[in-house]
Amino acid sequence: MHFPQTLFDKLWQRHVVHENADGRALFYIDLHLVHEVTSPQAFEGLRLNGLRVRRPERTVATVDHNVPTTTNRALTDPIAARQIETLRQNCRDYGVQLFDVTSVEQGIVHVIGPELGLTQPGMTIVCGDSHTSTHGAFGALAFGIGTSEVEHVLGTQCLWQNKPKAMQVVFAGELPFGATAKDLALGMIAQIGTDGATGHVIEYRGQAISALSMEGRMTLCNMSIEAGARAGMIAPDETTFRYLRGRRFAPQQFDRAVERWRELRSDEGARFDRTVTIDCAALEPFVTWGTNPGMVAPITGRVPDPNSVQTEADRTAVSRALEYMDLRPGTAIEDIAIDRVFIGSCTNARIEDLRAAAEMVRGYRVHPRVRAMVVPGSQQVKRVAESEGLDRIFQAAGFDWRESGCSMCLGMNPDILQPGERCASTSNRNFEGRQGRGGRTHLVSPPMAAAAAITGHFTDVRKWEFKEAQSA
Amino acid sequence: MKAFREHKGIAVPLDRNNVDTDQIIPKQFLKRIERTGYGEFLFYDWRFMSDGKPNREFVLNQPQYAGASILIAGRNFGCGSSREHAAWALAQYGFRAILAPSFADIFTTNAGNNGILLVTLPEPQIEDLQERARAAGYELKVSLLDNTIIDAQGFSSKFKIPEFRRTCLLEGLDEIGITLKHEDKIAAYERRMA
Numbered sequence: 276m277h278f279p280q281t282l283f284d285k286l287w288q289r290h291v292v293h294e295n296a297d298g299r300a301l302f303y304i305d306l307h308l309v310h311e312v313t314s315p316q317a318f319e320g321l322r323l324n325g326l327r328v329r330r331p332e333r334t335v336a337t338v339d340h341n342v343p344t345t346t347n348r349a350l351t352d353p354i355a356a357r358q359i360e361t362l363r364q365n366c367r368d369y370g371v372q373l374f375d376v377t378s379v380e381q382g383i384v385h386v387i388g389p390e391l392g393l394t395q396p397g398m399t400i401v402c403g404d405s406h407t408s409t410h411g412a413f414g415a416l417a418f419g420i421g422t423s424e425v426e427h428v429l430g431t432q433c434l435w436q437n438k439p440k441a442m443q444v445v446f447a448g449e450l451p452f453g454a455t456a457k458d459l460a461l462g463m464i465a466q467i468g469t470d471g472a473t474g475h476v477i478e479y480r481g482q483a484i485s486a487l488s489m490e491g492r493m494t495l496c497n498m499s500i501e502a503g504a505r506a507g508m509i510a511p512d513e514t515t516f517r518y519l520r521g522r523r524f525a526p527q528q529f530d531r532a533v534e535r536w537r538e539l540r541s542d543e544g545a546r547f548d549r550t551v552t553i554d555c556a557a558l559e560p561f562v563t564w565g566t567n568p569g570m571v572a573p574i575t576g577r578v579p580d581p582n583s584v585q586t587e588a589d590r591t592a593v594s595r596a597l598e599y600m601d602l603r604p605g606t607a608i609e610d611i612a613i614d615r616v617f618i619g620s621c622t623n624a625r626i627e628d629l630r631a632a633a634e635m636v637r638g639y640r641v642h643p644r645v646r647a648m649v650v651p652g653s654q655q656v657k658r659v660a661e662s663e664g665l666d667r668i669f670q671a672a673g674f675d676w677r678e679s680g681c682s683m684c685l686g687m688n689p690d691i692l693q694p695g696e697r698c699a700s701t702s703n704r705n706f707e708g709r710q711g712r713g714g715r716t717h718l719v720s721p722p723m724a725a726a727a728a729i730t731g732h733f734t735d736v737r738k739w740e741f742k743e744a745q746s747a
Numbered sequence: 748m749k750a751f752r753e754h755k756g757i758a759v760p761l762d763r764n765n766v767d768t769d770q771i772i773p774k775q776f777l778k779r780i781e782r783t784g785y786g787e788f789l790f791y792d793w794r795f796m797s798d799g800k801p802n803r804e805f806v807l808n809q810p811q812y813a814g815a816s817i818l819i820a821g822r823n824f825g826c827g828s829s830r831e832h833a834a835w836a837l838a839q840y841g842f843r844a845i846l847a848p849s850f851a852d853i854f855t856t857n858a859g860n861n862g863i864l865l866v867t868l869p870e871p872q873i874e875d876l877q878e879r880a881r882a883a884g885y886e887l888k889v890s891l892l893d894n895t896i897i898d899a900q901g902f903s904s905k906f907k908i909p910e911f912r913r914t915c916l917l918e919g920l921d922e923i924g925i926t927l928k929h930e931d932k933i934a935a936y937e938r939r940m941a
């Protein structure tokens with residue numbers, strides 16, 4: 276009899292090259308994505324060990340973390356310039372395809388993989404970046420690795436792995452009005468905690484997941500790491516196949532591939548080590564108030580009081596977070612005023628995110644105190660947005676419209692918060708100093724960020740008055 | 748990789764949960780292409796004020812913890828970004844072992860690949876050790892030969908660690924060398940899948 280398997284079991288089994296007696300497996304990697312920040316020391320190690328890149332055609336590189344997002348892309352930082360130049364040289368030396376800053380296909384590594392059709396169902400995908408979990412939206416097993424492992428994959432196309440545990444997160448019911456994929460992610464992390472899925476690969480299931488677009492699925496899988504998960508994945512379906520058909524690196528014999536991909540789902544009765552159910556009816560537009568992505572409140576909520584928190588450790592953590600964030604307990608989330616808005620990152624800078632934000636912004640002006648910017652996830656996203664006139668909507672409202680890159684998600688380039696500045700951000704981490712030393716980050720969905728840019732404080736998007744497009 | 752067998756050193760308590768890798772090494776230090784020289788940037792925003800002067804309040808700057816090599820940390824240590832720079836910074840600062848109730852997944856691998864021993868202990872034991880480590884000159888001895896931690900005041904505990912990781916640390920093995928011995932199996936796999 277055939278033992279029912281989870282989607283994760285199937286992908287795992289297909290990629291084991293060799294297994295030790297203790298269960299540790301040598302695991303094959305189908306696609307290796309590379310960027311400038313976590314690769315120089317890996318290539319250097321390869322050189323010292325006298326190794327070549329084993330499968331250059333399964334290795335793809337781009338520059339995203341460091342690159343300036345200003346129109347002329349001028350690099351003023353010599354250390355960043357050297358890092359980018361190093362990647363160019365390494366790609367030349369080892370025959371790796373590079374989507375450089377001048378490429379029409381450049382972008383954040385987790386945005387371009389899917390949009391080029393490099394990311395495909397059933398694949399194992401790694402990158403020296405924790406948000407590699409994004410690619411799991413396609414039914415791939417995708418996870419972030421450190422630089423020693425980057426070197427290992429470059430040299431051997433494999434990794435040593437202990438099989439993680441399988442967890443399912445079932446989103447029961449429909450996504451309510453005003454809530455987005457970002458709110459699914461924040462709602463889940465609020466419920467299970469930032470280490471709630473440590474050691475596990477999550478499969479997202481349920482009606483709300485089937486109804487999500489690929490962009491939404493990527494947003495959710497992207498933030499799996501914020502729940503501590505090794506990876507997050509969603510079984511491929513018609514939505515997936517429709518998205519991939521015709522993309523540059525999609526399989527030539529697409530229909531045959533689709534037939535194979537249809538088998539990539541958890542069998543009836545497959546056993547998960549853990550199941551978490553999330554009631555979608557309880558989800559709302561969320562805002563983080565603290566310094567980790569589990570510190571979440573609904574837009575109708577208030578900043579918590581440390582005294583109402585159960586354990587002492589948590590009490591200290593809440594007090595510390597409120598002090599860093601300069602927030603008083605009991606403040607209504609809607610009363611928190613902001614200085615900056617960042618719409619971007621591998622979480623929320625795809626075309627659908629920009630459309631949703633532009634829809635809110637149309638016909639309005641950015642609040643006079645607020646500086647707001649939109650950083651498309653890739654050059655392709657930027658071009659599509661411009662062909663739809665989204666750039667004009669944003670610019671007419673007073674937003675900065677930038678070139679693609681990671682930008683203020685982590686502030687390695689000149690896009691950073693000043694000390695004390697408060698930002699509504701569509702990115703994924705609100706850690707202390709993440710967007711600039713002393714900067715205060717609140718994570719929200721793209722519509723929530725857009726609304727805050729206009730009103731100057733967090734605003735419930737469910738009450739928004741949309742303005743019609745002006746007829747020309 | 749540097750082997751780990753036994754180590755005795757000053758232990759320093761860092762009583763925060765969810766210490767993320769952005770805290771361990773902030774992004775401005777990730778632009779370098781070298782593998783060394785990160786120790787001085789460890790916990791940068793906590794160790795140094797915005798004018799670059801040391802922050803006297805921060806535990807690592809207190810004279811009694813000078814030369815500390817064992818870190819006693821809170822739950823979910825090393826969460827967030829996959830940057831191995833965090834492990835480099837800890838190792839190059841001088842940390843040989845980190846004790847905590849739990850660690851984030853990617854960090855666990857990165858630490859292992861850099862010869863840092865991670866020891867998972869139950870939360871009450873960690874709290875006990877953090878309390879003990881407030882005394883000046885407090886030392887711990889961590890042994891991977893028999894998986895024990897002891898101090899001179901009667902604390903003693905066993906710990907578990909995956910066998911492969913233990914072997915790699917004991918012998919200072921790096922994984923690429925091991926993998927290359929399986930080259931024939933990788934090639935066979937590739938032929939099968941082609």
Ligand code: SF4
Nearest residue numbers: 406620621681684685
């Ligand atoms: S956008 Fe942010 S989270 Fe995503 S890869 Fe870039 S820096 Fe990392």
